[in-house]
Amino acid sequence: MKKKITIDPVTRVEGHGRVTIHLDAHGKVEDTFFHIVEFRGFERFIQGHPYWEAPVLVQRLCGICPVSHHLAAAKAIDQLVGIDPAALSPAASKLRRLLHYGQIFQSHALHFFYLASPDLLFGMDAPAAKRNVLAVAIENKDLARKGILMRKFGQEIIHAIAGKRIHGVAAVPGGMYKTFTPEERAYFLDGKDIPNIQTMITWTQEVLTLLRGYHEKDRNLFDTFARFPSGHLGMVDDRGNLELYHGRLRAIDSTGNITLPDVPTDDYQQYFSEAVERWSYMKFPYLKAVGRERGWNRVGPLARLNVCTAIPTPLAEQERQAFFAFSGQPVNNSTLYSHWARLIEMLHCAEMIQDLLHDEEMMSTDLVREGTPRLEGIGIIEAPRGTLTHHYQVDERGMITRCNLIVSTTHNNEAMNRAVRWVADQVISEQGTLTDGMLNQVEVAIRAYDPCLSCATQALGQMPLRVELWNHQGKVIDERRKNGY
C-alpha cells in the first residue's frame, strides 16, 4: 500500500504551507507537493475601491514585505494619474528607493538571522529544539545582537519615511507624502542612537565572510543540495546591471541563454502566463514563448545575481565576482547559494542607502507630480523575494475594476516544488524511517527561497502540527504531534 508523509505547516517561512510526499509500497517517492493552503483574495476584494486606496490596502497582505506591495501598487497608481517612473520628481524617486532598500535590507536580515541561520549554524540534523532563532541568540550572542540591529536599521529607515515600521503610508499618487529631514538623516549617519550605515556595511561584510566559510567547509553540500536546472528572472537597468526599483525584465535559462531580452515592465502580459494546479492556491507563472513545462523561472536574490551583468555598487560587485569565481559556474542553479546571494544584495542595499543619505535632493519638497489620468497602471519592482507585479484597471470614476498580482513567491512555486522533490528523492526515498532531520531538509530547501506564503499575522491561534509515516498496509507507524493536533 502507498504511504503519504505530510509536513504541515512548513516552519520558518512567512505564511503557512504544507508538504505531502507520496511513497509507493517499497517506500520509493512517487510524487511530492508543496501546497499553499491559504486564500486571501486581494485581487477580488480590491475591486470597487478607489484607485488611491490600493497602495494602502494591498500592503496589508503581508506583515514582512508590505513596503514592497506599497511601492509596486504606488508605481501602478502613478500611471493611473499619468505619471510614469521617469516623470516622478527626483526627490520622490529617491525617497521611494531609500524606502525600498531599507525594506530589502531588513527583510533579508530577518530571513538570514531569524529563519535560515539555525540550519547553517547547527546543521540540518540538529534537534528541533535547537533549530530556531532563540538557540542562535543564546549560543551566538554577538551574531544575534548584530542581526537584531541590522533588521532594526532597515525598519527604522521604513519608519522615518512611512511613519510606521509596518503598514505605514509613504507613497501617494504621483509622488511621496513627505520628505526626509536633516534630523532623520543624522539619525542614520551619526551612530549616536543606532549603529550607523557604515557599521551596517561592515557587519554585512562580516556575515558574508562567515557564510563563505560555511561554503568552504562543506562545499559539496552547498553545491549539490537541491540543485536543478531552471530559468532565472530579474530586473536590470539599461546597462544590464542589477536594478531593484525600476528597470527592464530579463530572463535566462539554466545555462545563461536569454529567454526574455530586457523587455519593458509594462509589457509583461505579452510574455507571461499563469497556470493553476488543483492542489494549491498558488499559481505557476511561466514564459509563454518557452511554455509551461520549461518556461518557469526562479526569482529573488540568486536569480537576480544570475541575470544581471554587474552590481552598480563597488563592494557588492566585488562580492558578486567572488561568488561566481567560487562557484565556477556562469549561472548558479544550486538552491543553497540563495543565502549567499541574499547577503550580497544586503550589501548592495546598504551601499545604496549610504549614497542616498548623502544626497541633498532627498530633502527637496518637490514631491508630487500630476499628469493626464489613464485607465490602466502597471507597477513592477524587485521585492526581497523576487519580481513583484501589480496591475490595476479603473473605470472613468477611478474605481478599480480589475487587479492582477503576481507575487514574487508565485514565480518560485515550481522551483520550491522541484526542491522538495529533490530532497524527497535523495534523502527520504526508500529509507524506511522518518527522522526530524529528514523532514527539516525538506523545509531547508523551501526556506532557501524565503517564501512569503501569506501574512502569518493573519492566522488564528496556535498552529497545530502533525507528521505521520504510513506503512504499506495503510497503518501509521510513526507520528509526531504538536500544539494539540
Added chain:
Amino acid sequence: MATRQLLLGIGNSGRADDGLGWAFAEAFSGQTDLFAVELRYQLQIEDALLISTYQRVVIVDASVTVYDQGYSWSRCQPRRTDAFTTHQLAPATVVYLAQELYQCTPEVYVLAISGVDWELRTGLSPTAERNLAKARAFFGEKWEGDRNRKSEVGSRK
C-alpha cells in the same frame, strides 16, 4: 529624574477586542513623560533590545481568559519557553533574551485585559470597554501610588 518606563501595547485593533492592549497604551501616549509608549502586533526577538533600555516595562495585552475583575496584573520573570513558532514570543521569553543578550533584566509586568470578541472588525465590545476602564482605573491608582511613594521617599532624603 524620571524613571525610564515603557508601556508596550500588544494586539491588533483590526481584530475587535484584540485591540485592548493598543487602546490601553494609546490612552497614555503623550500624557506623561514618565512612560514611553510602543505598540506591537506581537512580541519578537528584537523587543528584547527594546525592553533592555528601560528600567520598568508594562506589557499590556488582551486575554481570552475571563478574569473576575476584568484584568490580571502579574510580574513577569525571565524564562525560556519553547513554542511552535518564534514569530511571536511570550513576554517571559523576551525578558529572558534581554537578560541573555544585553545583561539587562528590567522590572516587567503583564497587564492582561479580558476580551470576548476576536472577529475582523475595529472597535471594542462593551465587555472589553468595561474591562479596559477597570484596568485603567487600577493602573492609574497604582501609578499614582508609586509616584507618591517615590515623592515621599525623596522628601525624606
